[in-house]
Amino acid sequence: MAAVGAAPVLFYQQPAPAAAPALAAGDAIGCFFSPSSPMSSFFSSHGHGGSSSTAGSSPASGFSPALPTQPPPVTDPAAQFDISEYLFDDGIFAAATDAAAPPSGAAVAAAMDGVGASAVAALGRSPADQQQQQAAVERPRTERIAFRTRSEIEILDDGYKWRKYGKKSVKNSPNPRNYYRCSTEGCSVKKRVERDRDDPSYVVTTYEGTHSHVSPSTVYYASQDAASGRFFVAGTQPPGSLH
DNA sequence: CGTCTTTGACCAGCGC
DNA sequence: GCGCTGGTCAAAGACG
Numbered sequence A: 001m002a003a004v005g006a007a008p009v010l011f012y013q014q015p016a017p018a019a020a021p022a023l024a025a026g027d028a029i030g031c032f033f034s035p036s037s038p039m040s041s042f043f044s045s046h047g048h049g050g051s052s053s054t055a056g057s058s059p060a061s062g063f064s065p066a067l068p069t070q071p072p073p074v075t076d077p078a079a080q081f082d083i084s085e086y087l088f089d090d091g092i093f094a095a096a097t098d099a100a101a102p103p104s105g106a107a108v109a110a111a112m113d114g115v116g117a118s119a120v121a122a123l124g125r126s127p128a129d130q131q132q133q134q135a136a137v138e139r140p141r142t143e144r145i146a147f148r149t150r151s152e153i154e155i156l157d158d159g160y161k162w163r164k165y166g167k168k169s170v171k172n173s174p175n176p177r178n179y180y181r182c183s184t185e186g187c188s189v190k191k192r193v194e195r196d197r198d199d200p201s202y203v204v205t206t207y208e209g210t211h212s213h214v215s216p217s218t219v220y221y222a223s224q225d226a227a228s229g230r231f232f233v234a235g236t237q238p239p240g241s242l243h
Numbered sequence B: 001c002g003t004c005t006t007t008g009a010c011c012a013g014c015g016c
Numbered sequence C: 001g002c003g004c005t006g007g008t009c010a011a012a013g014a015c016g
Helices: A006-011 A038-047 A103-113 A126-136
Strands: A080-088 A093-095 A144-151 A160-170 A174-181 A190-195 A204-206 A220-224 A232-236
Touching: none
Parallel strands: none
Antiparallel strands: A080 A093, A080 A144, A144 A204, A160 A174, A174 A190, A190 A204, A220 A232
């Protein structure tokens, strides 16, 4: 399991672009969120990663395990945050800050793939919320996953380009909920962002659906220096377009 | 000028 | 049927 690469596993699905080209010995291809992205820091710093399936099946699954484990540090203090809880399709938050082993990339991918009971994540903790969650479970399944993060900023840069399309005040919460849609043409992924009603220092981000494209800021590593072990960034295009 | 945000209106689902 | 609530639409304005 790669230390990075959770991002494409989470947010990428078929149809895939052109298959990755054959690699020379020592080559490695990987990706992670934008170097300036706090999300990249999250995924790599926890050391859990993405798929390890055969290269070439899709850019989302063809990453070598031999990847750098630490992207450039996030220097903007306002952009730094602590991931606190993951929310999977059973609607249960799993603490991450104290957990020795946060959920694996495979587990997250499974949640995003809708594998499991409901594929619906509800944020409720009160009885009323649980009723809402029950209702949500009975609605048509949607790939949805939520993160509860401690952050000063609400908009966590996950590498994708989002367009805000709505803002709504939510019952029992003093904080409005913001609605975003992936601005890439043909991609219907949505996300909701709101401050936690109990602790405004936390931001609850809920992703719905899977991207039909790679992240615009995905970084691909084209080669690895044998002596230093460092990777060379090839660009922001899928491996198949590098030649 | 193109893109994005804002914000009020509208719609659908649900409970009573 | 009615009201409440969450989610979405779309026009207008802001911004680079």
